[in-house]
Amino acid sequence: MSILQILILFSFLLSASHAAVQDFCVADLSAPEGPAGYSCKKVSAVTVNDFVFSGLGVAGNTSNLIKAAVTTAFVNQFPGLNGLGISLARLDLAPGGVIPLHTHPGGSEVLLVLQGTICAGFISSSANTVYLKTLNKGDSMIFPQGLLHFQLNSGKGPALAIVSFSSPSPGLQIVDFALFANNFPSELVEATTFLDDAQVKKLKGVLGGTG
Secondary structure (H helix, E strand, O other): OOHHHHHHHHHHHHHHHOOOOOOOOOEOOOOOOEOOEOOEOOHHHOOHHHHOOOHHHOOOOOOOOOOEEEEEEOOOOOHHHOOOOOEEEEEEEOOOOEEEEEEOOOOOEEEEEEEOOEEEEEEOOOOOOEEEEEEOOOOEEEEOOOOOEEEEEOOOOOEEEEEEEOOOOOOOEEHHHHHHOOOOOHHHHHHHHOOOHHHHHHHHHHHOOOO
């Protein structure tokens, strides 16, 4: 490589390392969300409240089918997270409560148990290996991005955990709801899951699906 080529390469790398840097990019929630997140709110319109979220101190309502509640501090609730690659959530599980098999296509997850006992695990995509552990107060577990995972209250009392994500908007898809809580035609559900007609109709009835 010639001296000139080296100088050109060095100049390119130096200019790339001095890209424009902003202190923050508070989400403009009135604008549409794109693949890179929300556009930035005008700095003159930013307040300290954009960087504060108080909802994680309030217990969620677990009086539902799954006996669980998830309180999210994602970019839509916490606009100061926009562009920072982080978010939080609170997980409340009544006895017997469960967050069914689900994925977060947009980010990895770390769970920290604050109260109770939670059985948690994920399934690898390469070999369908199950990584399963019973977690107690103070234990943490990682769930890699996009992999199927679950949390189940395996204790006798309520359980509480705080979850962090590597994205301000990690997304959520629960397998059972994706199959049975919409208008996915029953005959296709049966053909792709090996469930029979009676099982599919029962699950659609429980989760409010049609088709």
